[in-house]
Amino acid sequence: MDVGNRATRLKPDTDRLRSDIEALSGFVDETKPGWTRRPFTVWYDRSRNWLAERMREAGLTVHVDAASNLIGLLPGSDPSLPPIMIGSHTDTVTGGGRFDGIIGVLAGIEIARLLKENGIALRHPLEVVDFTAEEPSEYGISTVGSRGMVGNLPDEMLERTDASGLTLREAIARQGGSPEKLAVQARKPGSAAVYLELHIEQGPVLEQTGHKLGVVLGIVGIHRYRTTIAGEPNHAGTTPMSMRRDALAGFCEIGLAFERLCKQTYAADVVGTIGKLTNEPNASNVVPGAVIFDMEIRSLDTSVCEEIYRAFAEEASQIAAARGLDLRLEPLSKSEAIPVEPKVKERIYEACASVAPTAMLPSGAGHDANQIARIAPIGMIFVPSRGGRSHCPEEWTDFEDVAAGVEALARAVLSFDDAPAPGGEA
């Protein structure tokens, strides 16, 4: 069957998508700001029931896996092929919005509907997954469900407790999962043909460059460090400027150096941020004695992160020495970048470009795709975020843009369904 021909028949119903988004935004904790649906809560349960119902209506067979992910399955015509997986999440941060994650799950359901309505059968099975607890959870862990699916949820994590003393293991069980079967059910590399996720950009690039769709080049790696600048707390009135060891003034110089190093890097996708800082003793009449700050560097090429860090460490040491300040640098965490394979990028770009003006950009945030990359090639499509905002009540994507994203995703699914088996394209 001709992909182009089939593809033009998969036109998402914008009103139906809008109505789905609005329905889901009704299952929220109204005592919290924005649209708050935290995992493992009664609001999450209700939204899951509603989602399972929509999956069944769309012709999917619904089950909950060991990690408590909600999965809708559409069998394929060739039983020998692994599934094409579409997924995202419907939990939100506290005070979050109505689009982040949500549109990715609804896209999967809409695509199942369109396939059914148009009588199109796929060769591959299609799985639509609502991953459990993608956002940072009460357990200090994010992407809980996708971790669980690929066997990356060790006992140490399962034994962590929330404020009420409930373990993550218990929370997953209450959510319908079977923690005791996590190891048995853990999916192996090659167990999915491809993983595709539609997500809001959460940044300003598509909007500011006038694109409606974005093909994700990869998910950046993140290197985080903590820096402590120690000076001497002194009386702000009695200590002459020349006799000070002012930790905050030192921070100003060091912070500017960091910004300059991140901006001057040739790799355009590098971002570096000092987001969090503590000033001590933080009294208006005391010369600051210590500043502790966290910084992070993100890039698709983590060797660039290393390079910037090395240059920063050297420059910061020189600044501190010249000011009589003590400097301590400690790594906090390092996550590797997740590349999108060139062939996958190309197929997705083709699908997107046939629908709307398309840019290519990195994902600066992490996603469930980070975990699923352990078992399958991944690919992501972004739609614009108004003002680049996300994780806040103002988070917004026009429904027409959501529909364009779903249409591009549907075309990508058909394209991968027609592609040779993994490895066959090489």
Next chain:
Amino acid sequence: MDVGNRATRLKPDTDRLRSDIEALSGFVDETKPGWTRRPFTVWYDRSRNWLAERMREAGLTVHVDAASNLIGLLPGSDPSLPPIMIGSHTDTVTGGGRFDGIIGVLAGIEIARLLKENGIALRHPLEVVDFTAEEPSEYGISTVGSRGMVGNLPDEMLERTDASGLTLREAIARQGGSPEKLAVQARKPGSAAVYLELHIEQGPVLEQTGHKLGVVLGIVGIHRYRTTIAGEPNHAGTTPMSMRRDALAGFCEIGLAFERLCKQTYAADVVGTIGKLTNEPNASNVVPGAVIFDMEIRSLDTSVCEEIYRAFAEEASQIAAARGLDLRLEPLSKSEAIPVEPKVKERIYEACASVAPTAMLPSGAGHDANQIARIAPIGMIFVPSRGGRSHCPEEWTDFEDVAAGVEALARAVLSFDDAPAPGGEA
């Protein structure tokens, strides 16, 4: 009588001073760090009783005034003359030390003892004052007692309450004061011949320049401002460097400009400090959306403070504009500088230089002298603070240095006692 001759007989007893300092450091709240004796507490009451006893032993007549200041009076031989006043305070900040304020009150008592022991009678009455609550109190007011003495404790302040709901008016009454008599007892300009205070430097200048005594040139004026830098909080991963409005990066540039302006000023005594800042939302993965910081500029010449502020405001505005940040500047408070009259400075310098190597320097901190300046010429003598530290348990001044300060103060008292009446020297 010859001043020089009398003066050489007034040799403070270092062991007695050490023993007094140690005795007072026993009246402290041992549940708090350092040597904590907050005003209006049981520990303050006990220290006051002990002090009153020492005053009586030294031949002083003791009373508590309307503002609850503890005053020891030694009559003079000429009933027409106003008193020479020596004063300081014995309350401490929480976690404070054993010298700040304390040595000034003990110096007055020691001088009364020396006069008595040497049979020296002054022409002027001598008042030794332990001012109530000089340090910032629970009521958000400092120099409570000296304010009260000069009629600068308005009802608005008296009606403020501490955490338990007690008003300052009630606290003063409990401390033995008579708030209803504050207006009647308020001292008028000219009601003291001179006010002299011995204090620790609270800074590193005497120690680092090898001086044992410091003559205070004046008490600096303090101009305080609050600056708000508003940018846009954005996802640290998804917002390219070129699309950011990073309030903290802007602060770095603005903070450095402030430091440079304060350092480059010709007036050597200028100090400028950014001591307190808030970064919002202060999360490691969010580009800072707002920074609010308090800055202060101190100088004996407040026109210099104004000049620096004007230059800062202009430069900060340019920096903010170039970065797409919004800037708001608001004045918080302005206190005028308190000059020490040239003739007073000269007399004190003579007294000090006859005892030990003496420097002249501004007082960067406020004192009870700020208030008493409303009714009398003021003068201050500083003794070294080890490492420039104060308001902390490590606060330290060698007992020999305290004794040198007391001796210089005694000589100054004799010198002013012999001086013509106020105005007579002009």
